[in-house]
Amino acid sequence: MNVAVCVKQIPDTADPPALDPQDHTLVREGKLIMDESDGYGVEMGLQLVEADGGGEVSLLSMAPNGERSGLRNALAVGAAKAILVSDPVLAGSDALGTAKVLAAAIRRLGPDLVLAGTESSDGYTGTTPVQVAELLDWPSVSFAKHIEISDGLLRVQRQTEAGYEEVSCPLPAVVTVTAGVVEPRYPSFKGLAAAKSKPVEELTVADLGLDPSQVGFAGARQQVISVEASEARKAGEIVVDAGDAHERVIRFLEQLKIL
Amino acid sequence: MDRTWVLAEQRDGVPAGIVLELLTAARGFGGAVEVVTWGPSSAGAAAVLGRYGATKVYDVGDIGESLPGPRVAAALAAQVSGGNRPDAILIGATHDGRDIAARLSVRLDLPVLTNVVGIDASGGRPTSEHAIFGGSTLLRAEFTDGIPGLFVIQAKSFVAEPAETSDPAGQRSPEIVAIDTPETGASDAARIVARHEEERSGPKLDEAAVVVSGGRGLGSPGNYALITELAQLLNGAPGASRAIVDAGWVPYAFQVGQTGKTVKPMVYIACGISGATLHMVGMKDAQNIIAINKDPQAPIFSIADLGVVGDLTKVIPKLIEAIKARR
Structure with a gap:
């Protein structure tokens, strides 16, 4: 079976995030990395293809500036190829605009299964993958914490607020995976070297037959009115434990009448 | 705003807590408040929805073993496309709520604003508030085109309060209107074959006055017993950072933060939790x-009233x- 995994290239989460003062988009200067939460989808895809004994994992990514550094590790651990949709008109795209681009790329690729993270670690809207499913008229299962395939049917454990549901779902389908669904493997030196020669097809919005007004700032049909610092919660008293810090906690709880 | 719809997800036949929060917010917009619900029966939920201000309940009906996303979105979209068009639809940021919002957005070809923590409708057109960067920054946004505005709202953004009524004895249950679901085709092919609840004892995580949470700093899974006992x-209720979930x-039901529960207890005790932004956004509004x-x-x-190093x-x-x- 063929699996497409949506991967988002985001600014390094170790760096403090910032908004562009002009257009209020997330600043994406410098090297981008693959969103950590997409690593689970990549690993899940590789395991499903390996269990099936045929097919391959393709990566799907969208970035305004041709960035592909965030794809390298996923190619190194075993993804066969990538489609990168890159176009200046994509800047400012919202979740729906992004979904339109990804859905068009998926139609071109024709996979049996699309995997994505439940939400990105930078924008965390958490709607894009299911929007992709609706655009394709496919079923979707969100918040998967376990996936198996037997007789062409997906068997998914879907996390709920109170526990989990067992869901069966025919292919093709979109599944979003939670962190922890599988343990991602690390790339080897050999894999990293091989990644350099794996095909990355770069496409524009026009290549996908999409109208530019559907994506970017024009397609988003929403705007930021203001950005301000929240009323900051201040740091309070700090106690360094010298064996009796618990007594200070007790007094604090007494003041609140918890004790 | 003339009319606001609230998506009323049910838990065991009663509206989920976030639904009552959203109804309370919607009442403040000044116009009519109506809800859309689904499930084997809407009768039990309707009385509660009425107490919180709903005047009409659109009932999608029993969706059987389908996931709510495709069916509820299709039923909603059919109403809107057919001319029954509210100004805004408020959707709780639950797992099912996000699925419905995503599919509805595509069916109506309308954008959706997510991670909303506040709405101001005083200017006629609603503007939404979003706590970003772990809650350190407040962003305000609005739609520039398209009705209804689709808003996916975080739990605990509003305090649920029943509607005041001048005539409590005469308060009427809302009118229940059954609505049709158009053909959903392949998008509705997934089926729930079993449901499992993870057992928890004691107060609910998102309702407890005291929450004690543990993180990676516990060092080993066995040390979580300290959190449970305290x-x-x-x-109180034991909670957890995403790292240890x-x-x-511990199970996901314990998770506090962006992808887990939002809590606002009287006191939150964070043990061995460094304070990643996605954790802080779920607990920063604790009283202490x-x-x-x-x-x-x-x-x-940096946000603790009492810090023990x-x-x-x-x-x-x-x-x-x-x-x-x-004792």
Whole structure:
């Protein structure tokens, strides 16, 4: 079976995030990395293809500036190829605009299964993958914490607020995976070297037959009115434990009448 | 705003807590408040929805073993496309709520604003508030085109309060209107074959007055027993950071933060939690925060009312003994 995994290239989460003062988009200067939460989808895809004994994992990514550094590790651990949709008109795209681009790329690729993270670690809207499913008229299962395939049917454990549901779902389908669904493997030196020669097809919005007004700032049909610092919660008293810090906690709880 | 719809997800036949929060917010917009619900029966939920201000309940009906996303979105979209068009639709940021919002957005070809923590409708057109960067920054946004505005709202953004009524005895249950679901085709092919609830005892995480949460700083899964015991002694609920949920130490139902529960207890005790932005966004509005962490540089100390720099495997057992000694 063929699996497409949506991967988002985001600014390094170790760096403090910032908004562009002009257009209020997330600043994406410098090297981008693959969103950590997409690593689970990549690993899940590789395991499903390996269990099936045929097919391959393709990566799907969208970035305004041709960035592909965030794809390298996923190619190194075993993804066969990538489609990168890159176009200046994509800047400012919202979740729906992004979904339109990804859905068009998926139609071109024709996979049996699309995997994505439940939400990105930078924008965390958490709607894009299911929007992709609706655009394709496919079923979707969100918040998967376990996936198996037997007789062409997906068997998914879907996390709920109170526990989990067992869901069966025919292919093709979109599944979003939670962190922890599988343990991602690390790339080897050999894999990293091989990644350099794996095909990355770069496409524009026009290549996908999409109208530019559907994506970017024009397609988003929403705007930021203001950005301000929240009323900051201040740091309070700090106690360094010298064996009796618990007594200070007790007094604090007494003041609140918890004790 | 003339009319607001609230998506009313049910839990065991009653509206989920966030639904009552959203109804309370919608009443403040001034116009009519109506809800859309689904499930085997809407009759039980309708009375509660009415008490919180709903005047009409659109009932999608029993969706059987389907996931709610495709069916509820299709039924909603058919109403809107057919001319029954509210100004805004408020959707709780639950797992099913996000699925419905995503599919509805495509069916109506309308954008959706997510992670909303507040809405101001005083200017006629609603503007939404979003707490970003772990809650350190407040962003306001609005739609520039398209009705209804689709808003996916975080739990605990509003305090649920029943509607005041001048004639409590005469308060009427809302009118229930059954609505049709158009053909959903392949998108509705997934089926729920079993449902499992993870057992928890004690107060609910998102309702408890005291929440004691543990993180990676516990060092090992066995040390989570300290969190459970302390929570129990304080009549509170045990919680967790995403790190230890992902590591499989405790179930997802314990998770506090962006992808888990939003909590606003009277006191939140963070043990061995450094304070990643995605955790802080779920607990920063606790009335009081106590943090215990061995790293004095941990970001959690920047928002804690009381910070204890120390080894939690030493501090917490002493705390537990001291509380027990008072009984």
